[in-house]
Amino acid sequence: MKLAALHLLGLLAVSTSSLAQFSIKGRIIDQENSGVTFANVLLLSPADSSLVKGAVTDDKGYYTLANVKQGQYMIQSYLIGYAKSYSDVFSLRDNKQLAMRDIVLSEDSEQLEEVVVKAQKPLYEVELGKMVINVSSSITSSGQSAIDVLEKSPGVTVNRQDNTFALGGKNGVIVLMNGKRSRMPLEAVYQLLSSLNAGDIEKIEIMTVPPAKYDADGDAGFINIVMKSGGNTGTNGTVMLNAGYATGPRLGSSINLSHQREKIGVYGSYSFGYRGRQVLWDNYRENETDLESTKASTEAVRDGKRPSHNYTAGMDYSIGTNTILGLLVSGYDNRLDRQANTDSEFNYSVSEDTLINLDVGEKDNWSHIMGNVNLQHTFNKGQVLTANLDYLVYDNYNRQEYANQYYEGDGTPLNLEENRLTKETPINLWVGKLDYSMDINKKIKAELGVKGTFSALVNDVVFEEKVNGDWQIGSAFTSYADLTEDVYAAYGSLNVELSSKTNMSAGLRYEHTMTYLSTVDESGLVDRNYGNYFPSFFLSHKLNEHNTLQFSYGRRITRPSFNQMAPWVIFHDPYTYFSGNASIYPTMTNSVKAEYSRKSVLFSVQYSHDDNVIMRFQPTLDPATNVMVLTSDNIDTRKTVASNLSFPIALSMWWEMQNNISANWQMIETQLSDQKMKRSQFGFQANTTQIFMLPADFTVELSGFYVSPIINGYFNWLSRGFVNLGVQKDFGSAGTLRFSCNDIFETGQYRWRTTEDATFNFTGRYKYEKRIFLASYTYQFGNNKVQKRKRSVGSSEEMRRVDN
CATH class of the missing domain: 2.60.40.10 (Immunoglobulins)
Structure with missing residues (x-):
């Protein structure tokens, strides 16, 4: 037994x-x-x-x-x-x-002929701490701009009316290009992305809780646009042409070249874009004062044309076995010429009604050039020191000429006012950055770094009025301001492999900011000197081969942009204009996020709490003059819960779909007209892409997008959506031809309405484009295995600090 x-x-x-x-x-x-x-x-x-x-x-x-x-x-x-x-x-x-x-693996010397294997990446993928959108997999994106692509990305909201971005229902988004962030004005960022061909984009990475090595600026997170490139040895390139029409012609072309030898690699790119378009902007407001009530309606038609040039040239040289020297020059030149006609009608309960016709001629030119020197040295396996020194120059010239013709309510002409406004804004920056990474052992990696950013900006605004045939400077809107801002930063982080299935990353960043803004009338109008700590934490656990959980926490800051603080003015009509706000404060944000992925199904939930939320273009009304000013302002607090679900479905061998649903709940608390305001709202965004793979290498893509109303401080953005259709023919080595029609039903316009708590009613719409027809052709040549060295520059995180 x-x-x-x-x-x-x-x-x-x-x-x-x-x-x-x-x-x-x-x-x-x-x-x-x-x-x-x-x-x-x-x-x-x-x-x-x-x-x-x-x-x-x-x-x-x-x-x-x-x-x-x-x-x-x-x-x-x-x-x-x-x-x-x-x-x-x-x-x-x-x-x-x-x-x-x-x-x-050794190269096979007995290959008889080249075999081409084609694979389509999924539209959405998840990596540690970020979601990846593979733009090159989308047909309807070809021939469009980077702005158009961002507008269709999960959880991303593009506001074409005020040139901003939102992520998970929140502004304060930082946009990177190939991991590089240059401290460019937001208006310049928007113009750059508007002229950037989507055919040159490989993928978009969305990071709502960035790690400590990135700047703490941006309470909503980062959007990293990764451009196509090529690399090992040899020469390759890509040529892309596109043309289309909406309310005006669209033309675009780009070329990317890369040549890599054993010790030296050179690369460059150039793109040209031209857009003619017509924009419609209508608004209506009602308000009451102790004297009378006012009803005002405005209809504006803006016809504009925008030629743009973007360029990049770089070189990497291996000084020795472990040292690489890199040089990079990049820049752009974007010019907007616009003619606008605005008809306004003001109806008063006591005073005489007034009609106003406003003719506006505008030139808005942005130019930029950046130079970067990069040195990377590897001491031994796992220990790398990287140094960057950048110098950046931006220049904005904006000139607007106004002719205001006033009429009585019955159409009888009254008087003619002629004004002109010129704004010049040169910006100069130096950025120095030093990063060191080392493998402590096989399971622990450490990263350390320091950075200094030194910014200087001048905002020179001259407003002139025509009096008796002579131009005279008007003191009401003429201003001169200079701003300097220095930011010193240091960070450290550890990446630890806790087990074969669990990884952890923890970091701490410290930033010290000194901001000084002066005007002709007041020295030190803004004088701030403050420092903050920004911790971050990530934990990833692989349940099994197909299921992964991730958790993250981060604290971030959104500093007011340069022009949000500087005095400036742009007129919509004689009683409505946009301006800066010197008293605006930075936003502080704490966020926690949980993510779950099962194969290609992605789900996430995020909670964030913001203090002193910066909201752009908040309306305020002067009852004495009946003038409404749209300016950036602080909302006391905002709480946001956002979730996102992305899932593909393969219905057959020839029919696939990718679906994305984002939902968020927001609550804001602030003071409005000396009264405490507390509001909450549920919102969601959904987009679906249907892909049909047909015989003879034809592919059809049908996509739809919808976003529900969104809280924006004292007013709401109302719902909007659109449907796009694209067809692709792949000719193999002869290239790829794509046709598309975007916003088929012309439902992509922006609409807004003030909240119930507002002291006046303000509604409107902004229709930036009709349906868009586009055609594009892409041809690749040379060694398709060539890839240039991937690196970031020292100013890779300086963006969004000036807007117009």
Whole structure:
């Protein structure tokens, strides 16, 4: 009996051991020790070479084979263009996780002809701390601008009326280009993205809780636009042409070139865009004073044309085995010429009614150039020091000429006023940045860095009135302001692999800000000197091969932009104009976020609390003059709960769909007309993309977008949406041709309405475009494996600080 029991226990032990699950990790590299992307990894039984399990390497060549039973195995790896390679036979018995030696793939010298394998990336993917939108997978994006692409991205709201972005229902978004942020005015950012061809964009990364190495500015998070590039050795390039029509012609072209040798790599790009368009802007307001009530309606038609040029040129040189020197120059020149005609009608309960016809001629020119020197040195494996020095120059010239013709209520002419306003805004910045990263061991990586940003801006506004045929300077709107701002920052972070399934990152950033704004009349109108700590924390746990949980926390700041503080003015009509606000304060934000992904299904929930929320273009009314001013202002507090669900559905071999639903709840508390205001609202955004893969390499894409009303301080943005259709024909090596029609039903206009608590009624709409027809052609040439070195510059996080 005792012997039988022992025998039974032995059988149970063997059975339990045989059921144990093991994990195998490793890397596939090429002959230059670089990771091989998308290589096939097969786990084979050495007895008969039968397949046990398979995997594909990630973008760095790493792979994982999970849930493997104990036993003897070998690994085979292959990829088109490389010869098959095998590991030695190995056993899984004692350790739960086995780290394999690198497997080297050699180029296959016996290829008879080139084989082209095409794979379509999913439209949405999730990575640690960010969502990725693969723009190159979208047909309707071709021929459009980066602004158009952002407008369709999950959780992103683009406001074309005031040139801003929102993420998860919140403003304070920072836009990066290839991880680089240059301290450019928001109006310039908007113009740059408006002229940037979507065909040149590879993907968009959305980070609502960025890590400590990024600047703490931007309470809503970062949007990183990654441009297409090429690289190892050889030469490659891409040429893209597009044309279309909406309310005016659209033309665009771009060329990207990259040449890489063993020690030196050079790259450059140039794009040109032209847009002619007509914008409609209507608004209506009602208000009462102690003397009388007023009803005012305005209809404006703006015809504009915008030619734009964007360029980049860079070089990377390997000084030695471990040191790389990089030089980069980039810039743009965007010019807007616009003619506008505005008809306004003012009806008074006591005074005589008045009609006003306003003719406006406007020139708004932005130019920018940046120079960057970058030095990167690798001391040994896992220890890298990177230094950046940037100098940036921006210049904005804005000139507006106004002719105001006044009429009595019955149309009888009264008087003619002629005014003109000129604004010049030069901006200069120096940015120095030093970053150091090191692998403490195989599971712990540390990052440290310091940064200094030194900004100087002049805002020179001259307002002139024509009196008896002579131009005279009007003191009411003429102003001169200069602003300097220095920001010193230091950060440290640790990335720790707690287990094979769990990763943690924690960081702390300190920023000290000194802002000084003076005008001709008052020195030190804004004089602030303050410092803040900004912690961040990330935790990722892989439940199994297909399910992952992530948690993050971060504290951030949104500083007021330069022009939000500086005095300036732009007229919509004689009784309505836009202006700056010197008393505006920074926004402080705390956010927590939880994310869950199952294969390609992504779900997230985020909560944030904001103090002193900056809201743009808040209406205030002077009852004595009946003048309404739209300016940036602070809302006391805002609480936001936002969720996002993205999921693909493959209905058949030829029909796929990608769906995205975002929902948010917001509550704001503030003072309005000396009364406490507390409001909450639920909102949601949904977009779906249907992809139909047809014979003869034709693809059809149908997409729809809808966003519900959104709280914006003292008024709400009302609902809007649109439907887009695109067709693509792939000619293989001869290129790709795409046709699209966007906003088919012309439902993409912006509408707004003041809240119930407002002391006056203000409603309106802004229709920036009709349906848009576009055609684009893309051709790639040269070595399609060429990729230029990926790096960021020192000013990679300086954006959104001036707007117009």
